[in-house]
Amino acid sequence: MALKNVIGIDHAVVMVKDLDKAAENYKRLGFTVSPRGTHSAHMGSGNYTIMFDPDYMELLGVLAPTEHNAPARAFLEKRGEGIERIAFTAVDSTAGAEEIRAHGLTPVGPVDFERPVTLPDGTVSAAKFRVFQWPVAEAPGGVRIFACQHKTRETVWIPELMMHANRAKRLKQVLIASPEPANDAAHLSRLIDREAKAEADGAVTVPSGGDRADFVFLTLDQLGKRYPGVSLRGLAERGGAALVLVSGDLEATEKALGAAATRSGAAICVAPAAANGTLLAFVAG
Structure with a gap:
């Protein structure tokens, strides 16, 4: 429960x-x-x-x-x-x-x-x-x-x-790197009584509750495949890795981020080295 x-x-x-x-x-x-x-x-x-x-x-x-x-x-x-x-x-x-x-x-x-x-x-x-x-x-x-x-x-x-030039609106996901995503996701599931769900790419999602952001546990390799072209330099093999943010306007996001922006699939990202050790991935709301 x-x-x-x-x-x-x-x-x-x-x-x-x-x-x-x-x-x-x-x-x-x-x-x-x-x-x-x-x-x-x-x-x-x-x-x-x-x-x-x-x-x-x-x-x-x-x-x-x-x-x-x-x-x-x-x-x-x-x-x-x-x-x-x-x-x-x-x-x-x-x-x-x-x-x-x-x-x-x-x-x-x-x-x-x-x-x-x-x-x-x-x-x-x-x-x-x-x-x-x-x-x-x-x-x-x-x-x-x-x-x-x-x-x-x-x-x-x-x-x-609460108004941001990069149009960030809310957190969508917290991505946590882990050599054993299923084990670490199961650990969190026990602590908060929420059921883990395996994703197609091998990552494991644990909902945090209500309409709030989800936790996603994944290997660094899986993270790299989700955000190709984004340098993961500085991230640990195990630990908090990224925040996925909902943007109200991705064009405005890219403009505000300037040289720090990297387009990666449907997301606009900031590499961890440019955001104090945290990969930031902006996605459409």
Whole structure:
């Protein structure tokens, strides 16, 4: 039975080495990037968000080493930049944590935190969250998962931040590289109670729930065949590899991406080396 308090992918976390440089890079790719957010001293991190509907991307960087961000620092040291974790939307984080506990897993949290938000009119408010994590060791395909309850959606989904020159509208798929796609997909299926489905090319899809983006587990060879002509340099054999984004206008997408754009079949792509370790594939909506 699917989890009742977890309703699908909320956002993808791209871990970056230099937070401000990463934000400038994504601006050059035609994304509208939020003002920088700073987390608590305990967390020791900061972020920029790229807002869609109903989901978003988060560029996350370590500002000061803490015990809390040790896994993120280990990821950067071992893998380099790229998709480090995926958040689900939690209807109720407390109830969601108890749901996974009932499945024999020990949740981390839930915990409450907030960060200051500068609104378009210049006033400062706060974005408030309650999150819980699946155990750190439970990382399907090397990608950690957690759930995020938004207590102040109005300070996160700000209309002015949801319009992008590259016409990105929402996440369609999160692609995770794996030497054994079926095994890693089965792992995620157990964690979120969603059924995996084998695809014709050998990849395995796990729906995240509702109308949200799907997870797709596939080998690097299968990824290369899906996006021919796109350099996969920098991607690990196992780990978060790509985000497939729905575009409202692929011609506008290609124009906004400029020299970073690579046409690949029906998609317009940005190679991982040009997008902080994450292949971006824009497709028609």
